[in-house]
Amino acid sequence: DVKVTQSSRYLVKRTGEKVFLECVQDMDHENMFWYRQDPGLGLRLIYFSYDVKMKEKGDIPEGYSVSREKKERFSLILESASTNQTSMYLCASSSRTGGGQPQHFGDGTRLSIL
Amino acid sequence: RKEVEQDPGPFNVPEGATVAFNCTYSNSASQSFFWYRQDCRKEPKLLMSVYSSGNEDGRFTAQLNRASQYISLLIRDSKLSDSATYLCVVKNLYGGATNKLIFGTGTLLAVQP
Numbered sequence: 427d428v429k430v431t432q433s434s435r436y437l438v439k440r441t442g443e444k445v446f447l448e449c450v451q452d453m454d455h456e457n458m459f460w461y462r463q464d465p466g467l468g469l470r471l472i473y474f475s476y477d478v479k480m481k482e483k484g485d486i487p488e489g490y491s492v493s494r495e496k497k498e499r500f501s502l503i504l505e506s507a508s509t510n511q512t513s514m515y516l517c518a519s520s521s522r523t524g525g526g527q528p529q530h531f532g533d534g535t536r537l538s539i540l
Numbered sequence: 541r542k543e544v545e546q547d548p549g550p551f552n553v554p555e556g557a558t559v560a561f562n563c564t565y566s567n568s569a570s571q572s573f574f575w576y577r578q579d580c581r582k583e584p585k586l587l588m589s590v591y592s593s594g595n596e597d598g599r600f601t602a603q604l605n606r607a608s609q610y611i612s613l614l615i616r617d618s619k620l621s622d623s624a625t626y627l628c629v630v631k632n633l634y635g636g637a638t639n640k641l642i643f644g645t646g647t648l649l650a651v652q653p
Contacts, residue, residue: 468645
């Protein structure tokens with residue numbers, strides 16, 4: 427089974443702090459993704475990466491950055507956390523092979539910015 | 541207009557009922573289609589892929605109509621454990637080999653005893 431592990435289930439940080447969310451997958455997947463999920467808005471793509479050191483902006487990249495130094499690890503960084511970044515953050519990974527590969531998600535990190 | 545649209549529900553149905561969810565997508569070039577299931581406060585999990593010919597997995601049947609850009613999920617003989625949010629998901633090609641998933645906001649199903 428694919429295993430996608432996010433470092434924290436719940437996290438509370440203060441406005442202005444730099445926040446790191448870590449994600450690790452164990453299936454040698456090329457593609458990794460960061461989403462946030464908010465009520466009524468569904469999942470929205472923040473950033474994704476299709477290879478080590480490669481990154482692409484998703485639909486809502488503002489206020490975020492990412493790092494992919496190793497294939498198995500994809501980090502999401504909130505440079506200066508703000509209250510509107512309180513959300514559920516979900517990491518996912520998928521294989522590049524074929525067109526119909528689904529994404530596998532981690533358990534999610536519920537982040538609260540005070 | 542959202543790229544993937546679903547009725548948010550909630551759908552409240554009795555055990556044993558048959559329930560159908562519908563979804564429309566706006567990008568005619570979309571390549572792959574899925575239904576994901578998400579339990580409360582949990583991550584989305586793949587329920588099934590959706591193929592043009594229609595496909596079935598036990599009590600679940602998925603249909604795709606490319607001409608109408610319409611996807612459906614039918615659940616027969618509903619169980620209490622089917623209560624969850626069902627996400628309609630479309631995959632669009634984003635330059636090169638990476639495909640981008642577009643998620644609907646989900647349809648909430650509550651199966652009542």
